[in-house]
Amino acid sequence: MIVILKHTVPGDGPEMEQLRAVAARYPDLELSLHTVPGALQTLSEVYVFGPTRQVPTAVFEDLPFVQKAFRVSSKYRIIGRHEGQAPTVGFEYRGLTFSQDNFHLFAGLCAVDNREHVEMTMAALQRAGLKTTRMGAYKPRTSPYDFQGLEAACLPYVFELAGKYGIEVIAMEVTHESHLEQIAAALDRAGDPTGVMVQIGTRNTQNFELLKQVGRQTRFPVLFKRGMGITLEESLNACEYVASNGNHRIVFCLRGMKTNLGDPHRNFVDFAHVPVVKRQTRLPVCVDPSHSVGKKVRAVDGLLDIQHALAQGVVAGANMALVDIHPRPGQALCDGPQALLLEELPGLLADLEICREAYRQRVASARHHRLAEAA
Ligand code: PEP
Ligand code: MN
Secondary structure, three states: EEEEOOOOOOOHHHHHHHHHHHHHHOOOOEEEEEEEEOOOOOEEHEEEHHOOOOOOHHHHOOOOOOOEEOOOOOOOOOOOOOOOOOOOEEEEOOOOOEOOOOOOOEEOOOOOOHHHHHHHHHHHHOOOOOOEEOOOOOOOOOOOOOOOOHHHHHHHHHHHHHHHOOEEEEEOOOOOOHHHHHHHHHHHHHHOOOOOEEEOHHHHHHOOHHHHHHHHOOOOOEEEOOOOOOOOOHHHHHHHHHHHOOOOOOOOOOOOOOOHOOOOOEEEOOOOHHHHHHHHHOOOOOOOOHHHHOOOOOOOOOOOOHHHHHHHHHHHHHHHHHEEEEOOHHHOOHHHOOOOOOHHHHHHHHHHHHHHHHHHHHHHHHHHHHHHHHH
């Protein structure tokens, strides 16, 4: 059950006490407060977990500060979009807003290989006006003989350079709960010059124990990648593990599906699911054209296949994109063949702006025509 409050309440205020007193009349109910930042006002939603079947919604609705209470039968209780809730929610992190209404490009290294490449990449991002990047330190590789990432050893200079070049958020995959502590400790030691959005990679989409750990911490928001060989429903259920353990600051990322039907691309692009995830959840949706396409090949029109895939996601309303770039792709220790050059960043941004504008115009046009039809 979800109880929507009329105004923002603190977790330790009298309203929560009153809600807890009502819940205590029934066995085994648990309450969890969720604040929803909005453009005009912040709303509070209280999730009531446990055997709510025998609890009438009226017991909550009778409280003067409650706007509405309703049952949620859907399997995505927290990440799901339910009737009666605020239509959009987002979250703030390091001064940036992540929501279904805006867009951020996270261009960067698939894997950190050395300080010089990190510095060249971050300097290029700053020149391009970007404050967000991707930098892999812990790499889950198909073969144990492949480069596994520099792990905690690279974190001090990655965070120091992020501070130097004004990078506010780094998407960084974690493959074990200990990585969360390593990242937190390195950030603390560096004086918190930047932020990290912890990434759950496609190989860990259903690593439920890791998902619980990532969900139990709330310092870092989560970039949750769709599983490469499972249904969208299974991936969203897995994503709910993060949310149901307490962390609601999640971005859901589409990254293509593993099937030879996508050949010659590495994965079959699934960006037609951008509007599906936006409809079924209130999460911002990311696309990763680099890991979907997996190679830097150029179409006959001169654009890269990666750009074409990215465009599909963005004109469909994606809110974030991961794009691999590298100053010297030939020297990259992971995924060099799909990395764009730093010099290609301005062109990529120009292309992205066209796609974002096309999306805005498509939405405006759809609204306009619906109005015209009604008139
Ligand atoms: C990555 O983004 O570096 C990565 C490994 O992606 P995925 O988990 O989608 O394969
Ligand atoms: Mn990669």
